Amino acid sequence: MRKPDSFGRSGCAAINAASKLRKGLWSPEEDEKLMNYMVRNGQGCWSDVARNAGLQRCGKSCRLRWINYLRPDLKRGAFSAQEEELIIHLHSLLGNRWSQIAARLPGRTDNEIKNFWNSTIKKRLKNISSSSSRSPNTSDSSMDQPRDGVNGGFISNQEPSMMGVYMHPSSSSTWQLPNMALNAMNLDPILDQQPTGIVGSYFDVQPCNAQGGMFGGNIDFEGHFMVPPLENMNTELCGKMGNFVERSNANVMNNMNSITNYNQCNNNKDNINNKLVENNVKIEGLCWEGDELRTAMGEWDLEELMKDVSSFPFLDFQVQ
DNA sequence: AATCAGGCCAACCGCTCTGAG
């Protein structure tokens, strides 16, 4: 643990001359004052907390210290493998909404998760994606191979439910969507709710090793998805797409056994095309932008979507 | 032993949201 820094993180005087408020690291004495006050009085107005606890801190600083460090229900120590998997899963659904992710990891703070993501998971996923692009998968079907040097994609080989829910943020690639996967995907959920766009997912259709990424973008009916860079995408869209991909994955897996003939895909292609026309789906260009995107995506209830998380196999506690 | 670089993480900053007046 870092030693308390009585001079503040910027190295300037400990007490801000203008406001007389301390900045920087908290001393044990300050921690004790805040802890005692919170135990006695509970959470209230944070500026009152700062004042009444005899702390020369702003309320904001007190709040942060309490939430991130002093709260008694905080879990200490390294993240478990289960927590890590859950964070990845939740991030695929929610994007950088750390507070919402933290709300689903009891005892963990948004700051902690954010730091963990930025320092550890991001790096790990980067390594995974770089190693996967160096050694393409061994599917014996040429249809299954991504084209044009796919540079991203998260694949969990340990847990089937993790398949197809994450694409590395730097990814921007054209992927070939296997017709068999198109055939297997039930597009109804998205088409019914999204009259102005389409969200899809890539699946490698090896029966026991489906792989995928999540994205929103263009589709052409040669079976190619044009994948936009994830950083250009609305985080809520990411979440919703993640959920859709989850459902699509389930559909793929559910339907996989019944798919015996690749020729089915040609009929399906027409079916999807008809479905898109019926639903006035735009095919050219990015489907949603700005308000249009917000309007379209706003119709979905994110909390409803998050119910899916409760089925996450590693979740050993009740989702709130 | 000294130096350096990279990682980690606590805490700040700036913004948005919300509710009260």
Added chain:
DNA sequence: CCTCAGAGCGGTTGGCCTGAT
């Protein structure tokens, strides 16, 4: 409505720690 203050959030920063050289 408008304004303001407080709360909350995500992004960023800067300093300590640690391992490599």
